[in-house]
Structure formats: C-alpha cells, structure tokens
Amino acid sequence: MRPLAGFLTSLAVLLAAAPAASAAGAENLVANGAFRDGISSWSRLDLVSYSAMGAATPGSARITLPSRPEGGDAMLQCVAVEGWRLYDLGAAVRLPEWPEHSGGVSVRLSWHALPNCQGPSLRGAPSLDFSYTEPAGWQVKEKRRIPAPQEAVSALVVVVARSAGDEPYPIFVDDVVLRRSVEEEDVFLPTAASVRGAKGERFETDLWVHNPAPAERMFTLRLWRDGRPTTPVVLRVGAKQTRHLPDVLLSGLGQRDVAGAVQLSYDPGGGPMHFSARVVTVNPESPGNGTLLPVLRGDEARTDALFHGLSGARNDVAGAHRVNAGVFNPHDAPVEAIFWLYDGDGTDLGTFSRTLPPGGWLQVNDVFREVGAAGVATEGARLAFHAALPVFPFVIAVDNRSGDGTSIAARDVPVLP
Secondary structure, three states: OOOOOOHHHHHHHHHHHOOOEOOOOOOOOOOOOOOOOOOOOOEEOOOEEEEOOOOOOOOEEEEEEOOEEEEEEEEEEEEEOOOOOEEEEEEEEEOOOOOOOEEEEEEEEEEEOOHHHOOOEOOOOOEEEEEOOOOOOEEEEEEEEEEOOOOOOEEEEEEEEEEEOOOOEEEEEEEEEEEEOOOOEEEEEEEEEEEEOOOOOEEEEEEEEEOOOOOOEEEEEEEEEOOEEOOOEEEEEOOOOEEEEOOHHHHOOOOOOEEEEEEEEEOHHHOOOEEEEEEEEEOOOOOOOOEEEOOEEHHHOEEEEEEOOOHHHOOOOOOOEEEEEEEEOOOOOOEEEEEEEEOOOOOEEEEEEEEEOOOOEEEEOOHHHHOOOOOOOOOOOEEEEEEEEEEEEEEEEEEOOOOOEEEEOOEOOOOOO
C-alpha cells in the first residue's frame, strides 16, 4: 500500500522522537485508543481531526479523506511488545452513507525486531478490514490471540484509509485496542514425537481436545525443544465437540522428525477443556497399540517421583525390551535432573543425571544401558527421580520387537516415619 504524499518523511521524524509505550501494566497498549484526549499520542496526517461522536463513549478520530481509491497510512502509533506473547487487536469504524462516495479502513499491525518500530517489519502482520455496510452504523471487529514473532520488541498500529468520490469522504475510527490476551490455563504433554524408530517404525503422537462448553473455544499449541518454544499456533474446537489431531506435531505444528514437550493453553473463563494424548506405533510389519500419555496441569509438576513396573527389566527374552526416561523443565532457570535405577531387592544398579536449560527437554534411551546394567538379569526394577525445581519426568518402556510403548505412571515418593 502506497502511503499518502509526503507522509513517509514526517512519519520517520515522529517515530524517532516518540518513545514506545510500555508493554507492561496497561490493559490497552495503545495510548489514547478511545480518543478521550482528542487525537493526542497518534502520529497522523493533517486531514485527521477530533470528533465528539464515538462508538461507545464520546470521542473518535475523523479522517476527512480526499479521493484515494488505493488508500494510504493516515494514523499510526508504536507500542512495545514481547515476543512469543499472544495479543488481541480491536477497533471500531463508522463509514457513513455518502451519495456517490465509498470508502474503507484497514487497521494493521506490523511487528518489528527493534524498539520504536525501527527496521523492517517481521512476518505475521494481521489486519482488521472495514468496508461500508447498511445500515451505516459503527462496526466493531476484533482478532484474538495473535502470536507475536519471537524477535518482536515493538509493534506499529497503522490505520489505513481509502475513499472514492468527487468530495472528501469522512471516516470515523474509535476504540483502537492492542492488548495482551487474557490469562491462560496451561497444561503440558511432557513428551511427544513424530519420529522414525531404529527398526523402521514411526512414533506419532495423537491429541484429542474436548470442549464441553456451549460455545466455540480456542486453544494454542507450542512445542518445546532445545530450550525454546515454537511460535504458538491457535486452533479452534466447536461447541461440545471433540477435535482429533492425528500426529499433532505434524498436523498441528507442521513439525516432522522432532520430539519434545507440548504446551497447550486456553482461556479458563469459559470452563475447563479436556486433553488426551496417545503415542501411536506405526509399524506395518508388527503393529502395536501405542500408549496413553499423561497431559498434566502446571501444578502437577514434581521434584520427586518413583516409577515401578519397568517392563524393560524382564529377562525372559534377551534384548526384547528397553526403558526410556526423560524430563521437561518448564522454568526460566536451569535445573539438574537425577535418576537412580534399583533392582527389585533394592540393589543400586547405577545413576545418571542431566542439567536441563530453561525450557529444556530430554529423553535418555535405554536407562539400563545408560547405567552399565544392560546385561544384568533383574526383576522388579524401579527408577527414582529428583530435581530441585518441580518438573515433568516421564518413563516409557518399549517392546523392541514391535516398537510398542507402555507409559509408566509417576508415583509419589512415600514419607516414612
């Protein structure tokens, strides 16, 4: 879109002189978005003026636009944002009925990796588009849960206006809002995969999301790996419906041949949402049933756990089973995770530890081999776990013949007198 004549030079001067608004504290990051203080805080063209008429409360910006069918930037404001966060963009526009005239408005968001909206814009810029409708009243629109790119530190809110006709056409803009999305309830799938196994099988994680509410809901997906999350993906599930996402890392996040932890977030204001997951063993020659995986609330993270029933400790068929163990660290600080392997009679078979970075995920394949006990005949083995911060440990026993897995539940460490 080509800006109106002469505006680019003045825009650069205004942005350099005006500091970006703070990203913390205020509900609406856009200063004077309801125009209660006239048209202050906005960089604008001379054709923008204050109007006492407003959408919900008095006050709006009036853009008296000459004929510009291609449109151009009329108003803008830079605000500070945080990468990876979710934002809501909203606005109200009135396009009056005007004989032999027409017009439209687009409220756009441009992400930037530098403060004060300097430098090139980043990907994923959304917009709210308005055109004339009958009756000619206020139109209110909103886009919710827009994910900011990881690199974003500022965002430019731009009001683009267009008109066609012989006389200047008045357009009214009000209640421009950019705010952090509402608080979210987070649940975690500590391990998920879309990978090929050593014997040609594939491990794929399926996800089911049930919405018991009588209205459509949204939820977001993130995959944590290498200490960093992917950009949130926003998905929807209908009223009282269940949505199935087969191979969720591929179908929901576009990730293939990866493994990590999945974070699922939703607005708890509409009530709970239910999540279920299963790792599916795709092996045409020796198909398996897969195994259910726990989807856990944030308060179900733990510092200590016991894992009983390690089927990999069976000695009926040599090399028939293995036990994999791992952990996801949801914190902004590193944490050391320690595993101890014991025989059924309490014999200490060995220990291993790893230090996870913030947001780190790991899986150690074949814990018996890891501690040097691969050839030890043992029954009733158990695995103990400890970390200084509450994290999400997991253990999966795998049948090497089919690749089929069994998820082992984490048990509390008993406190004895």
